[in-house]
Amino acid sequence: VTLSGRAGLSLGIDIGGTKTFALAVDEQGVPLASARTPTATGSIRRFVASAVAAARTVTGELGLEPAELDSIGVGVPGQVDPVAGTVRHAVNLDLGPHPVPLAAHLRDALGTPIHLENDVNAATLGVARMFPEAPDDLAFLSVGTGIAAGIVLGGQLRRGFHGVAGEIGHLPVDPAGERCECGRRGCLEVVASGAALARRWPVEDGRSAAEELFRAAAGGHPVARSIVEDVSGHLADAVVLLALTVDAGLVVLGGGVTEVGTPLLDSVHRALRQRAAAVPLLADLSLDRDVVLAPDAPVGAIGAAIVARRERAGRSRTTVVLHEATGA
């Protein structure tokens, strides 16, 4: 492979609270190789090393050095400053209010320009790619360990002024609810996330609380049915919130909890129709028709690779500075 042949390769890394998934794509965005490693937390050094391991496993499979890649995009939970290449406030990763220069750490270890993006924002770009017919205004509602939304308006990702646009998981929805890691009580995340379901419907290690909960509800278990109704109602309210704040023409549900599939989607649709029945404005919006499930694909890593390729194509100031810094 010539250097020019390798020049079109990008890597997307999706860093989650427990796993890191890396995916290499060619110039057309076609996946070439991927790897999954456990995410190490507890120290920045160990955390960076686990992302480096994922990247090196993929490039090793392709017979390359990471420095031979054109660029690497990284999706990471928390408040990300894509220009400074820093992340902070990522509770699952033990990152506090102090900005961690993750892009610089990874660039030093891998010798490649690094572009950081919030993980849900990156996944939103991946989702938008998979719905090419979607309206220019769409939202991705990620229901995993936590809950957050990514927002695309006019075809552009909206990070917001502070980079926290879409962090709706921390809107309090139940004043009597349990305390949230953010410091408040009864956040959406505390009642309807994957972590919340695991608390509300405890299962054996290695089993999916969401799947077992929905199975029990389908079997007629009254407690399971009431939890499903409550969770679906909160998710429907999150969809209404996105409709009434940014008027998304399509809301895509993704994240671990949505692996439940059709039973979850049907339940959210039902809750949306109940709300529409009482509110003519909502009835006009026909929200239940515009809520779909994300495709079964690693949208986070795909989106991170899109971030990398877009930055490279844009030759933004950030990219130029990073190129100079690595001497590339």
Ligand SMILES: [Zn+2]
């Ligand atoms: Zn909270």
